[in-house]
Amino acid sequence: MPRINTAFARLSPSYLFSEIASRVRAAQEGHPERPVISLGIGDVSQPLVPAVLEALHKATDEMGSAATFRGYGPEQGYAFLREAILAHDFTARGIALDADEIFISDGAKSDIGNFQELFAQDAVIAVTDPVYPVYVDSNAMSDRCGECADGRWSRILYLPCTAENGFEPDLPDGRPDVIYLCSPNNPTGTVLSRKALERWVDYARENEAFILFDAAYESFIADPGQPRSIYEIEGADEVAVEFRSFSKTAGFTGLRCGYAVVPRKLKAPAGSGMMSLHDMWFRRQSTKYNGCPYIVQRAAEAVFSPAGQAQIGHVLNIYRSTAAVMRQRLAAMGLRVFGGVHSPYVWVQTPGGMKSWDLFDLLLHEAAVVCTPGSGFGASGEGYVRMTAFNSRENTLAALERMSAVL
Amino acid sequence: MPRINTAFARLSPSYLFSEIASRVRAAQEGHPERPVISLGIGDVSQPLVPAVLEALHKATDEMGSAATFRGYGPEQGYAFLREAILAHDFTARGIALDADEIFISDGAKSDIGNFQELFAQDAVIAVTDPVYPVYVDSNAMSDRCGECADGRWSRILYLPCTAENGFEPDLPDGRPDVIYLCSPNNPTGTVLSRKALERWVDYARENEAFILFDAAYESFIADPGQPRSIYEIEGADEVAVEFRSFSKTAGFTGLRCGYAVVPRKLKAPAGSGMMSLHDMWFRRQSTKYNGCPYIVQRAAEAVFSPAGQAQIGHVLNIYRSTAAVMRQRLAAMGLRVFGGVHSPYVWVQTPGGMKSWDLFDLLLHEAAVVCTPGSGFGASGEGYVRMTAFNSRENTLAALERMSAVL
Known part of the structure; x- marks a missing residue:
C-alpha cells in the first residue's frame, strides 16, 4: 500500500472553525426563524474601501x-x-x-x-x-x-x-x-x-x-x-x-x-x-x-x-468602538473581560468555572449567539471564550442584548 | 544553533526559471538596443477575455x-x-x-x-x-x-x-x-x-x-x-x-x-x-x-x-496556430521538432549533439531569443530545448527569423 503521512492521523479530527461552523449550521437549521449572530470567527463585515x-x-x-x-x-x-x-x-x-x-x-x-x-x-x-x-x-x-x-x-x-x-x-x-x-x-x-x-x-x-x-x-x-x-x-x-x-x-x-x-x-x-x-x-x-x-x-x-489610509482608519474605528461597547456591556453582566483595547478580540472568562464549549453551546442554543470556545485554542484557554468586534454595531448590540437575557 | 531543514542545502542552487531570468537580464543589459524575445517561460501574452x-x-x-x-x-x-x-x-x-x-x-x-x-x-x-x-x-x-x-x-x-x-x-x-x-x-x-x-x-x-x-x-x-x-x-x-x-x-x-x-x-x-x-x-x-x-x-x-467559452476558444486558437508555425519553420531549419500539436510547447532537439545550455546561450547572445534548456528539466532533457507558443505572432515570427540566421 502507498505510504502516506500518518502524522495526519494524530491530529484532532477537525479544525476548530470547521467544528464551530458545523454546530452553528445544525443549530440554525433547527431554528430557522431566529438568525444566529456570530461573534465567533474573526471575519470582517465592512465592505472594501473606495480607494481599494x-x-x-x-x-x-x-x-x-x-x-x-x-x-x-x-x-x-x-x-x-x-x-x-x-x-x-x-x-x-x-x-x-x-x-x-x-x-x-x-x-x-x-x-x-x-x-x-x-x-x-x-x-x-x-x-x-x-x-x-x-x-x-x-x-x-x-x-x-x-x-x-x-x-x-x-x-x-x-x-x-x-x-x-x-x-x-x-x-x-x-x-x-x-x-x-x-x-x-x-x-x-x-x-x-x-x-x-x-x-x-x-x-x-x-x-x-x-x-x-x-x-x-x-x-x-x-x-x-x-x-x-x-x-x-x-x-x-x-x-x-x-x-x-x-x-x-x-x-x-x-x-x-x-x-x-x-x-x-x-x-x-x-x-x-x-x-x-x-x-x-x-x-x-x-x-x-x-x-x-x-x-x-x-x-x-x-x-x-492618503485616501486609502483615511478610509481604512474610519473602518478600524468602527471595529474599535464596537470592541469598547462589548467590553463595557460584558463587564456590566458581571463577566471578567480582557483584551479588546488594542485588538478586535475580547477574551471573556466563563461565569462560575463553566467549560468553554458549555458556554459556547449555551449561547448558541439559548441566545443564538456564536463565540469561539477558548479551549479550542489550547488547554490554558479552557474557561474562556473569544468574541470579536467584527460584526456590525447593530448585530453586536442585539447579540449583547440576547446574552444579557441568559447570563 | 536553531535546527533548520538542511534538505534545502542539497537543492541545486537556483530554480531553473530564476537562472534563466538572471542570464537574460545580463544579456539585455549588455545589448539594450535589441530587445530579447522570449520563447522561454510558459507565460501567456493575450489579455483576459471580456467575459472574465x-x-x-x-x-x-x-x-x-x-x-x-x-x-x-x-x-x-x-x-x-x-x-x-x-x-x-x-x-x-x-x-x-x-x-x-x-x-x-x-x-x-x-x-x-x-x-x-x-x-x-x-x-x-x-x-x-x-x-x-x-x-x-x-x-x-x-x-x-x-x-x-x-x-x-x-x-x-x-x-x-x-x-x-x-x-x-x-x-x-x-x-x-x-x-x-x-x-x-x-x-x-x-x-x-x-x-x-x-x-x-x-x-x-x-x-x-x-x-x-x-x-x-x-x-x-x-x-x-x-x-x-x-x-x-x-x-x-x-x-x-x-x-x-x-x-x-x-x-x-x-x-x-x-x-x-x-x-x-x-x-x-x-x-x-x-x-x-x-x-x-x-x-x-x-x-x-x-x-x-x-x-x-x-x-x-x-x-x-457561453461567451467565455467562445472568447477563450479564440485565444487558444491564436496560440495553437503559433505553435503550428513554429513547428513548420523550425523543421525547415533542419531541426527535429516534437510536441506543439496538443500543446503550446515545442520540444526541439539541439543540432549536432549540442548541449542544451550551449544552444540557450547561442540563441540568447546571437539571436536575442530565449528558450528553456531541456537539461533544466532533467538528465533526459539534455540535447533539447523547449520553446513556447505564448508570445505574440509578430514576436514569434521575428524570433524564428533571427534563429534561422544563426542556426
Missing part, C-alpha cells in the same frame, strides 16, 4: 489590454507594493529594512502555516497557550510535535497565558528552536509590552532561537508608544520573522493578501556552512507558490495612499 | 457594498465555481465525480508543490524525465529524495522520455508510492495516448500506487478522441489525483486560479485504519490556506459561460 475598489477596477482594465496585461509576476511580489509597505510600515517608524526582505503572499495564514517547512524535523517549537491553531497544526502535520494526549503534544513547549500572569508568557523551561509569538494576540486580545518584546528578543539571541512574530492585528494598536513591529526592538532583525496581513487592516479576508518579512541576517548552520532563512524562503516560495494576483497587489498598494 | 473582465468588475462592485461583501470563503472554494467545473469539465465528458471532490486554489503549481505533504517521508516517487522541476524540488525540500549527484536524486525513480521511446515512459523498475504524470506534457509538448493512460492506471491499481496527474495543459488537446481527464480511464478515481489550472486555459497566470480533484475513493493505511486523501487534503488546505479571492473565483466561473 478603484485600484481593483483600474488594474482589471489593465488586464484587458495586451499592452498592460500582466502574467506571472515577480516571485516575491511587485516592487511597487514592497516599496509602499517598506515606506509606510517600517521606514516611517524608524526601522531599517530592505524591500527585498519583504515577501508578498495570499495571506498570513499561508505564510505562517508554510514557514515551518524551513525548520528541521526535530526542531522544538514553543507556543503560547492559548494559541492560534495554525501554529501547532502545521507543525503536527510535519510530524514535529510527537504524540498528542489531552490536547497537548509531547514535543511542544507550551507557555501558558492566563489572567493569573496577565497574559504575559514566561520564558520556556526547555530550549526551543522556534518561538511563535502573536501580538496583539489571537485569541486573548492582549498585547505584549515593549519590555516583554525586548525580553523575548534578548532570549532568542542568547539561546539561538528564531521568533516567528505574528503581527496580523497590529493596525488595532491604539497606544502610539507601543511597538507595532518586532523590528522596533534592537537585534530583532537577527532572530525574528514577522508576518502581516491586509485582512484585518483593510478588510481583505476575501481578497487575500499578506506579507512576511525575512531579514537577510537570519542564518543557521546547514552542512559545512550557514544558510540564510531569506534564501530558503525565497526558494520555497518560488518553487511552491506563484504569487498574489496583480490586481490584488494593486489593491493592497492603494491601502497606503 | 466583466465578472471581475461585477464582483469588485459586490465587495464594495456591505450587503454583498464577501469575507472568508468556503475552504474548498465557492460552490458556484465547483459546480461549473463539475458540469463543464467532467459531467459533460461522462465522468462521475462530486463537486465536493474539487478543491479550488490559487493555481496548479501550489497544489502540486503542496500535495506531497500527504505522503510519508520514506515514500518513493517516480517522475518522467524530463520533468517540470516543481515535482522533484518540492519532494526534495521534504527530504524525500536522498542525495543528489549529477542532477539525479538517489531515491527517485526516473522514467526517461526521449525521441527514442516516442516520449512514452516505461513502467518503473522499482516500486513507487507516487507517480507524477503530466499530459499534455511540460516540457516535451507530447501527449499520453488513451492506451498509455490505461496502462498507468492499471499499473497503479495493481501496485497500489497513487498517480498525481498534471492536466494543466488539457485545453490544448485538439483530438476529440484523446482523454482530457485521467478520470476518463476506468478505475482512475481509485488511484489518481488530477490538477488543473485556468492559467493556460484562460490566461490566468497573473490572476491565479486552479483546482485539484481528490476523489473520495483514494485511501491508504494509517495506524489501525485507512485514511482518505480527500480528508487529508481538506485538512491541509483548511489549516494552511485561506482560499482563492472571491473576485477571482467569479472570474473563473465566467470562463464557463
